Amino acid sequence: MNLKPEKLSLATFPTPIHHCSNGVDIKLDSMSGCEMSGNKIRKLEFLLQDALNKKSTIILTTGGSGSNHCRATAVAAKRLGLKSLLLLRSTESESKKIDGNLFISTLVGAKIEFITRKEYQIRNELLAKRAKELEQEGEVPYIIPEGGSNALGSWGYSSCFEEILKQRENLQMYNKIIVPTGSVGTVAGLVVGVNLSGTKNCEIIGVPVCDNSEYFSKRLENVIQDFNQLYGTEVNTKCARFVDGYIGEGYSVPYQPAMEQIKILAQTEGIILDHCYTGKAWNALVSLIEKGELDPQSDKILFIHTGGIFSVFPYKDLYL
Structure with a gap:
């Protein structure tokens, strides 16, 4: 039975996956469009x-x-x-x-x-x-x-997960998917996607850009509970976790380690991140690799670039 609600077609999908020199793949949801660029669409x-x-x-x-x-x-x-x-x-x-x-x-x-x-x-x-x-x-x-970020909005990244499965057809599926989170909707959608597709051994790692893991874990549970009540599903959150320690001084406040990683990625891969969301999440990914908690040699890692290009311009002096 198809539970998915009716939707509009406003963006350019599927978005491409870029293979980085460090062994990590990046799904460029930054390329979902121009004016409506990013994960929100x-x-x-x-x-x-x-x-x-x-x-x-x-x-x-x-x-x-x-x-x-x-x-x-x-x-x-x-x-x-x-x-x-x-x-x-x-x-x-x-x-x-x-x-x-x-x-x-x-x-x-x-x-x-x-x-x-x-x-x-x-x-x-x-x-x-x-x-x-x-x-x-x-x-x-x-x-x-x-x-x-609510139950209906969760279908957005459930659909994205379906898109990723199709892009990995005949290839090994990612076992680690990393994404920034500020209101938990993207993580919730990916969790729905993992559950409804029956995908095994795929961990969704959310990097908070505000608050902490405890806050987002509770918020995720609430959204998934609403989803289950609305659609009669039995989605659980076992495949998701959040990692703390990469916010810096606060939400949308530029964070020096993240700014350095933004510059490195721009100059090695030609991919532009932002200081608020993707820069902090990418910094977390690099840090987890350096700590040995993730290994591009043994893990199949996907980072989702959730957009934010317009946020670069008000802070351009910090990137130079």
Whole structure:
């Protein structure tokens, strides 16, 4: 029985897999498109189809001021003829720096409301409040959670896992898949993919870019529980784990070891990572190899490049 919901086709799939000189493969979800580049569009194809099915007129979501998810949502909504409202966590100085993802979101006409870090702690309540206000104005709002990370959004990376299986047809399947995580949706989708495909001996390793392993383990369990309740499945999270110690001073704060690895990868493979997500996750991968916890000689390792190219530009001085 096919459980997969209806979805849109907004991106360019399958994305290619690049073979690095260090023995690690990189799946370039950074090449899913241009304006909608990155991992978020996989989730949005399902979420925005649901929004259209419900006759929605405006999409509400939230994230940081430089959010990849919010940028992709704003662009995709505009492609579909929908309006968007973004609640962006920002300091006063950040809100005045219209660059990177924030610039793209602004350029496509998203309505942007800046909220404080304290307000961001109650972001779901704020989204619900704004949705009710918009309903009174005659709109039909559709709320997408931070990162598109819910049960429906999980189908995005379950589909990605199916894509990886096809790309590895007649080849040994990866036994280690490493990905950055900020809202757990990408990890959740890969976990769903492992379970529904019946794939054995494939470990999904999430590298937190905020919070810690305990937080993400609980969040993952919640998303998978919701998925099982919604689709009548028996997905478990045994194939997933998270590794701590690679955040640096905090979410989206440039981290020197990661910045060094970003430069090395750019100059050896021509692949551009970002300081917030992929740079920190790649630094974790390199560190795990150096510690002997991963071995490209015996492990088949895939790193998923989840995008973030627009985030490079506001911090370009740090890369030079």
